[in-house]
Structures are given as structure tokens and as C-alpha cells.
Amino acid sequence: MDIKEANGPSLTNRGRWGVDDDRGTLNFITDAARARGAAEATTGRVVSLAHPITPVPMAAPIAFAEHGMPAPVLQTLTFTGSPAPALTDVLLINVHHARSTHIDALAHIPVDNTVYPGIPLAEATAGGTVSRSSSSAFLDGIVTRGVLLDLAPGGRLAENHVVTADDLAAAEKRQGSRVESGDALVVRAGWVSADDPFGPLPTTSRSAVEWMAEREVCLYAGDIGDKLPDGSAEPPVLHDIGLAQLGMPLIDCLNVAELAQVCAEIGRYSFLFALGTIPVRGASGLPVNPLAIF
Amino acid sequence: MDIKEANGPSLTNRGRWGVDDDRGTLNFITDAARARGAAEATTGRVVSLAHPITPVPMAAPIAFAEHGMPAPVLQTLTFTGSPAPALTDVLLINVHHARSTHIDALAHIPVDNTVYPGIPLAEATAGGTVSRSSSSAFLDGIVTRGVLLDLAPGGRLAENHVVTADDLAAAEKRQGSRVESGDALVVRAGWVSADDPFGPLPTTSRSAVEWMAEREVCLYAGDIGDKLPDGSAEPPVLHDIGLAQLGMPLIDCLNVAELAQVCAEIGRYSFLFALGTIPVRGASGLPVNPLAIF
Amino acid sequence: MDIKEANGPSLTNRGRWGVDDDRGTLNFITDAARARGAAEATTGRVVSLAHPITPVPMAAPIAFAEHGMPAPVLQTLTFTGSPAPALTDVLLINVHHARSTHIDALAHIPVDNTVYPGIPLAEATAGGTVSRSSSSAFLDGIVTRGVLLDLAPGGRLAENHVVTADDLAAAEKRQGSRVESGDALVVRAGWVSADDPFGPLPTTSRSAVEWMAEREVCLYAGDIGDKLPDGSAEPPVLHDIGLAQLGMPLIDCLNVAELAQVCAEIGRYSFLFALGTIPVRGASGLPVNPLAIF
Amino acid sequence: MDIKEANGPSLTNRGRWGVDDDRGTLNFITDAARARGAAEATTGRVVSLAHPITPVPMAAPIAFAEHGMPAPVLQTLTFTGSPAPALTDVLLINVHHARSTHIDALAHIPVDNTVYPGIPLAEATAGGTVSRSSSSAFLDGIVTRGVLLDLAPGGRLAENHVVTADDLAAAEKRQGSRVESGDALVVRAGWVSADDPFGPLPTTSRSAVEWMAEREVCLYAGDIGDKLPDGSAEPPVLHDIGLAQLGMPLIDCLNVAELAQVCAEIGRYSFLFALGTIPVRGASGLPVNPLAIF
Numbered sequence A, B, C, D: 001m002d003i004k005e006a007n008g009p010s011l012t013n014r015g016r017w018g019v020d021d022d023r024g025t026l027n028f029i030t031d032a033a034r035a036r037g038a039a040e041a042t043t044g045r046v047v048s049l050a051h052p053i054t055p056v057p058m059a060a061p062i063a064f065a066e067h068g069m070p071a072p073v074l075q076t077l078t079f080t081g082s083p084a085p086a087l088t089d090v091l092l093i094n095v096h097h098a099r100s101t102h103i104d105a106l107a108h109i110p111v112d113n114t115v116y117p118g119i120p121l122a123e124a125t126a127g128g129t130v131s132r133s134s135s136s137a138f139l140d141g142i143v144t145r146g147v148l149l150d151l152a153p154g155g156r157l158a159e160n161h162v163v164t165a166d167d168l169a170a171a172e173k174r175q176g177s178r179v180e181s182g183d184a185l186v187v188r189a190g191w192v193s194a195d196d197p198f199g200p201l202p203t204t205s206r207s208a209v210e211w212m213a214e215r216e217v218c219l220y221a222g223d224i225g226d227k228l229p230d231g232s233a234e235p236p237v238l239h240d241i242g243l244a245q246l247g248m249p250l251i252d253c254l255n256v257a258e259l260a261q262v263c264a265e266i267g268r269y270s271f272l273f274a275l276g277t278i279p280v281r282g283a284s285g286l287p288v289n290p291l292a293i294f
Helices: A003-007 A024-028 A031-038 A165-175 A206-215 A237-243 A257-266 B003-007 B024-028 B031-040 B165-175 B206-215 B237-243 B257-266 C003-007 C024-028 C031-038 C165-175 C206-215 C237-243 C257-266 D003-007 D024-028 D031-038 D165-175 D206-215 D237-243 D257-266
Strands: A046-048 A073-079 A087-094 A102-104 A142-150 A184-188 A219-222 A250-252 A270-275 A285-287 A291-293 B046-048 B073-079 B087-094 B102-104 B142-150 B184-188 B219-222 B250-252 B270-275 B285-287 B291-293 C046-048 C073-079 C087-094 C102-104 C142-150 C184-188 C219-222 C250-252 C270-275 C285-287 C291-293 D046-048 D073-079 D087-094 D102-104 D142-150 D184-188 D219-222 D250-252 D270-275 D285-287 D291-293
Touching (some): A031 A142, A142 A165, A142 A257, A165 A206, A184 A257, A206 A237, A237 A250, A270 B291, A291 B270, B031 B142, B046 B257, B142 B165, B165 B206, B184 B257, B206 B237, C046 C257, C142 C165, C165 C206, C184 C257, C206 C237, C270 D291, D046 D257, D142 D165, D142 D257, D165 D206, D184 D257, D206 D237, D237 D250
Parallel strands (some): A073 D073, A142 A184, A184 A219, A219 A250, B142 B184, B184 B219, C142 C184, C184 C219, C219 C250, D184 D219, D219 D250
Antiparallel strands (some): A087 B087, A102 A250, A102 A285, A270 A291, B046 B291, B073 B087, B102 B250, B102 B285, C046 C291, C073 C087, C087 D087, C102 C250, C102 C285, C142 C270, C270 C291, D073 D087, D102 D250, D102 D285, D142 D270
């Protein structure tokens, strides 16, 4: 399958920044984009965009208790002696858990056994780690302007609604916002996918991804995105095209409730978007806590 | 042992913000402090303060290969089918690993079987997680002004040097900086503890911690801190007093090389300090990637 | 507390086999005991004494699915490539899980911060592993005669029944069995603790442990044992005295349903007891699958 | 590729015991085979056939120490309180580690994206576990007669020697042994693959596997087997044909040093082979400690 041909030249960035590139649309974050972001930080008011995770104990000190389902994070809390000079933890993280706010690295979704920007999968995974288009691309921090498009102010989109380019453009117009090259796009549909990842969540259309490509957004983050693999006949275009072809990192399962409130309250939908991922090289994704700073 | 009495009233904050407090010196981050931080963000230039971690494969796809020592992060890279529709990961994180940039939650170090602000250890760890003074206090993000004090510009402190209040004050004067209430204090000694955690690293004196208490810094982050538990006769005052008594979170094993270069280059030692920890409740600490934004 | 004195000389074996001993009552397995066991193996009919464990997936390949409670074993099934040359697994085992058939090493329960045969806890756990009275004592295999005492043939003991020496002696008489020095004692109460570890399970009295000490059984294995720590006012004598003082390994959560049927069917309650624990040194216990061979 | 045709009818058992079979050559263990095994147990002398594993600490209580390479088993030793009422462990097991004595389940090696006896890989791995031809087949215990063929008594085979049917037949003759249907075949080449899995180890030829098929051995266990995947041009016939086509479970990395000594000493090369795997369903393999009982 030649997606490039089938979709027109705008729907892949494979090759656009060379064969060694692993940053994809993060390349749109120029000095100007970062300065535009910094200009948004005035009061220092901060909003977390992550859903808190309550870890499930793996074992002791309560080996015998009953727990709920495996959370995105399992914890072994440990006393380091008796009496205990310190408390420590081993955390076991299931990176792409459906209830966890996490970023997808570009290699997360292979296409025809290659990963962005066209590396054979076997080469990209040699050595038991992801050697190409991995979380390593995020190490230096992702700092730019963020723009919230609230698709359903004060409410939520209809069940199984498919978000189009028109929906995004309408939100821009309603808010008086303008998404520019290098901005981080934050979408609110009014659903909490972390609470019910298998529910009748809205999803995203190809036209919406085309809109993102045209606007040159540097990443997509939303309270909705694609349906889960087994949830629908709707193709997962954010993953299959946005992530794998455009090289646009995705943040799944974002928490935008407080962000939307603050934006509405102050009448401004743009902010400094600041994300420092935990500094782990070679992963297919990572749990994140992006900050919106006003 | 009554540290409060032995050390004078200034060396504990236990009780200062009530029995329900779990934020300690993060309470110093007022609106004014955050605004002071935001004012530092002008160009959007960003510097990561974390040492990258190369994870060690736990297992497949290279079950048979030889690896180095257990890193702070172990990785199980997984193909989700054959052929593979996606790559995923399970990460196993040893939070307080000596080679990892990580934040200590206030409960990390108990004193007399209590944790800040005086909670019995058994109560604070009921249920196999840390229910008091844990990583939950960091969920909303730590955003304030950061100030770098470079104790050895262009070089490094002598082996086993013990940093005093005078060292900190001298750096302030040399730089023309002034650490204020609510600032995040970033210290550079010119050593990379991640490379050689058992080496002859400089350490920190009680007078330095007194200085931090007096200045009301909201957290301490440095390329050095205390000696490791088995490394020295010098008491670990940052952990035993700073963390456990003052309630001042510590970031161990910071990466300040690039930060020092940038500060020297632009002649400014203050910046917007932005830290969004992964959103895990109830841990004794977490790996971090704090960002300095100019 | 001096348990030795309080309980009389027979209720501790600490010191009996010297300060370097880590086998405890396994020392009762003499050549004669093993030969007595071997003599029981005639037809080769085999019965497993473990409850099967269905592991819960940690992550991929079904990152998105919902699961039940954390099982004793978590599994990361992994394809080693795309297409997959092999399937591999990483298993995470919570050793002392209440629903898992497992053996307790003698160091599992400290007494006054010492472990059998009197080693300070700090010394026995130096280096992040159990260096004394650990699973290392089981490496060579535990092979001897096993004897089932069925305390409630065809039914089950009353709720919260406390098993006494008289109960054990009565079963012996009823069956025409005789537990001898070095035998592995297998007890059936007719309850499945794996199914409901917090239910009104029968438990064990001090007199029963005294009987085991007198008979010099080499280990205790049962479908019941002690109540869970938070389940009852009844002291956990099998753990506090049997394991920690007598040095008698315990196998918790045994599966004896089929064993009891076979014994009743063939009219013989003794068999070759064969246990080869996974060869992990330095653990506080291990999951097991003991075999009864007729 | 149609292995069946290429190799002649004797080199696959796919279909032989029906489409629901997951036991493969374990079906050869009849009552007669088990009785033949039981008859070998006379003195009860026992020899472990596993290499002990020293686990590497994952974390606390020695978070700061340096360790060697990731072992087959990682351990988090945990105190369950302060002071500690108990010690517990979380063990992380890399099942098919090259230095670990472990059994391969029949599904471990797919052929043309199917697993024994011909199940599509996607079906056999649905649900994040191995639902067909997994470790579940071993739950009831593997008890039969074992026969050691010592291919190099008192010494070891030449480097990179390829074991043939003739080698096996010669050993039988030299020892006066006769491998019969349902026996567990134990091979000694005099090498310790656990010590140097990448060394110039002997390996196994197709003719040797044909010999095993003809003799209807129920499993293969050896101090050598196939070369590691990246070690040689020699095809891994034990895995690709023996395991995947014949349905003959393999035990890699066996410890036979003591076994060979005992057999030579008593002049008998057969014994009761008793293996109770840890009772984990749905795995691609498991660590094991098989026992030879004389």
C-alpha cells in the first residue's frame, strides 16, 4: 500500500526531514514558535493535563489484600530495613494503557513493517529497544505554544461523533483562535476516555488529520483521539496517518476539564505548553504530565 | 531525638502548615513566585535538567544477549502481534536509583518511624502505597522561578568539599543573583554524580540547609547533594533535615552542564522552572525531567 | 520475648543443628526417610498438589483489555519479532500471594528482628537478598515420604475450627496411618483457601504444632494453615512457631482434593512426596507444585 | 514450506493426537511408562538437574549498589513493615534466559505463524496469554522413567560437535541402556551452556531428532541442545522440528554433572524423572528444577 499516493502528497512527512530524522512534526517548533509560547506565560498559573494514576500494589506490604484491575502503574513499596531508614519504590508501567495519559513515540505504529521515516522494523528494534523514532526524540523537552480547541463548550460531542476539519475550524472561529505552525493542538470533546475507554467515544476523521497537516501542528493531544483497535470500523487515522506517516506525536487520554474552565474564565485559549518526559531513551511511548502555563 | 530543639526552631517545618499538609516548602510557591517565574520565560529556549537513561532489556526480543548492570529503567519491548500492528513497552523503574534524575517525596525518609509532617510510618504506608506526603503532592506541576547557583564556574569543587552557607552566598554575590522565597534552588558543583555515585563527590553541610530554610526555597536540585548512605561519615543533612524536617523536596542527580553554559552565555541565572511529574499517586519519589525555560 | 522458655524446650529448634543451619526440620529427611518414600512409588500414578494460576497480562499484546484482580503471577507475553520467530514471557511473581500454592522459607517470618536459627535480620538481608535460611535450602529437592491426614473425610471441618493435636491423632487412627520422623505432613480440612482466603477458614492450634514437633515432621503442607494476619485473634502458630522457631517449612494453600480422592480410592494415605522448587537462591519463598507419586 | 513432506512422515506429530492436543510427545507417558519410572526409585537418593540462579536485586534495600548483568531472575526483597513482621519477594522471571534451566512449551516456536498442532498464532495468543500448547500442559506433573545418555563419559565432546543418531546409539550400547517409548531423554555432552551460552557448544543434528522421534521419547533435556539463534549456521532442529513439529518439550540448560557422577558410581543410567512445574497456565515456558530419583 502506498499511502502517500493514495492520500495525496500532504499526508506523509516520511522523508521530508531526511532519513535520520526522528522528530517528525516536532521540527515545526522553531525559535519563533517557542517565543510565541513563552509570550503566553504571564501569571504563571499552571494546569496539569494528566489524569492522576492510583497505582495498584504488586505485592507487599499487603500481599493478601484484594485489588481492582491492573492499573497503568503497579507499585512495590519497599521499606529498606527494619526499622526502615527509607521508603523506596519499584514501579511497573504499562506505557500505552488505555486509562493513562501518555505520549506515543513515532515508532509505536509500524506501517508495512517499517517505522517513521521508513526504517525496517527489524532494524528499528534491534537490541531489544527502539533505536529509531523512539522516546529519545522527546528528551530535550517539548516547549511551544499550545492552543485548546473546545469542540463542545460546556457540554460534550454526541456519542460516536466523528470530528472533521470543519469541527476544528468552527472551534477556531468561535474562540477567535488561530492554530499556527509549530503549535501543540489540544482538543476537547467533553469525554473522559480514561473513565470508559470502551464507551461510545467520539473519534477523528481523515479530514481532521489533513487539517492538522496543513496547519503544521507539532503534536496532537486530546480527551479523545482514535477509537481503540477493537472498538469500531472507523480507521484509526491519528495513529495510522498522523503518527506513522506525518510523524506527529500523539498524547492519548488527556485531562482537559480544568484547562477548558480556565480558558473560558480568562477568555484566552492559548498558553505555554511545557512537557518534560521522563528521560528514558528507546521506548515506544511514555506516561506524561504536560503542563499548560498561563 | 528532638531535632527541632537540637537545631533551633528554624530547622523543621513539621506542623507549620498543619497536620494535613503534604506539600511542605512547595507552599512557598505563591502567585507572586509563579509570576516571577513566568517573567523569566521570554525566548522559549529550553534546557532539560535530566540525565538520559538507556534502559536495559528485561527479556525479549533479545533474551539471549548480555547486558550491563541493571539501569534505573528496565524495558520489555513488545510486538503486539505477528506481523506487529504496534510496539508497546513495559517499563520497570527503580525510582531512587543512584544514577537517575529523580525527585524525593517527603515521605521518602522517615524520622523516628514518622514521616512529614509527623505521621506514624504505619499509617502513612497502609495499603501498600504511600498515603501521606507522597508523589501525590506533585501532581499539579511545580512551576516557579528557578535560580542556578554555580559554585565552581568553569570547573568543579574539590573532592569531598562540604558546601556551606558561605559557598551559596558567595555564588549569589558573584552572579548578582538573589534567591527569594518560593524559588527552586539549582546547585552546580561541577560533578556528575550519575557517572560515579560512589566517587569523592562534594556534599552538603548543615549551614547550607539552614541557608535554604532561611531563604524559603521551595525545592533543592543539584548535581550533588548528600553522600550516598554508605559513602561517608558526613550526615545526609539534605535528606534528614531538608527533606524530612523542612518538607523540602529534593531532586537528586541533576544534569546542569548545559544549564550552566546557557546561563553564562546569556548572563542570566534565573529562568522558569517547570516540572510535570508523571501523574502517579502514592509513590516515595519519581523519575523527573525538569525544564529550565528562558 | 523468650519463646523457648515460654513454650518449653520442644518448641524451638533454633540452635539444634548449629548456627550455620538453614534446613531446619528438613534435617529429619534421612536416607531411611527417603527410602521409605521411594517404597511408596509403585504404579507411578501422580497427583499435583498445586492450584493452577491463571496469570494476568501486564500489558501487550492486549494493552487495552480489562482484567480481574492482580493474580499471583503477571505475564508479559512477547513476540520476539515481526513475523515472530518465537514467543517468550516475562513473569512477575508475588511469592506469598494468598491464592498461590507456595513454600515459605525459614527467613520469611522474623522473630525479634532475627531469623532462624537466630541471625540478626540486617545480616540475613544484606545485599538486597536473603542470605540466610532462604529458598537456597530447597535447591536440591525435597523428596521423602508424604502422609495425608484427612481431618474431614468426604466433607469439611466446621467454620473457624481450630485444629488440635487430638484431631491429627484421630485422623491417624481412622486411617491406620503413622506419621514418622522425616515425613512431609499433608493436611486436608476440606476448605479451599485459594478460593476465599478471607473466609471463615479453620486454623491451627499450638497443640497441633507441638504434635508436629514431637513427630519430627519435615514440613507442613495443607489446604488450611494459619489465618491470614488480619483475619483473626488466633495467633499464627504455624508461622510464628512452626516456621520461625522449629524451622519447619510451610506450604500454604495446597490443593488436596484429588489427593484425598486417590488415597480413599486405593486405601493408602502415604506416597512419595517430590518437590523440586525453581532453582532461585536467596528468596523468602517460592511458588511450588509438589507431586504425590503412588 | 511443508516440513512433513520434506522430512518424511516421521518428523511431525501435528495432527497425530487430534486438533485439541497440547501434550505432544507427553502422550507417550502411559501407565506402563510411569510404572517403569517408579520401579527405578528404590533408595530415594535425589539429584537436582537445575543450575541454581542467584537473583539480581531490582531495587531496595540496596538501591545504590552495583550489580552484574540481569540474571534470569530479578528480585525485590521487601520488608512488610517497620519493624518487619515478614519478608516477602517479588520475582521477575525472564523465562527463556540462556543461563536458566527451563522448559519450552510447544507454542514457544511458531512455524509459518502457527503453533503445534497447527493453530494460527493469532488464535493461540489471543488475550495476552498463550491459550494453546502452553505451560498448561505441564500442570499435572511430568513423571516417567528418565535415561541419561552420557556422550562423553569423564570428558566432553569436541567444540562445535554435531550430535548424531549414531552418537546416541553408541552411548546406549556403551552403557547397556535402552531408551523406550515414553522415557525422558537426558543428554550429557560435558559442557555447561549456562556458563558460556555463546561459546563453541556442541549442537544437535537432524538425525538425532529422527532417532528421538523413532524411540518416542517424551521430552528432551540436555546440557546442550541447539545453538543460540545467532550462534551458528546449524539449523536449530530441536526447536524447529523436535519442539514445533514433534511436539516434544525441551528442557534447555540442564545441570547433569552430579547426575553423571551418580549414574557412573552406581552403574545405572535410569531413574524416576519427576518434574512439577510451577503451576502457571498459559506461558511459553517455565523455569524448572527436574529431579532424578534413584
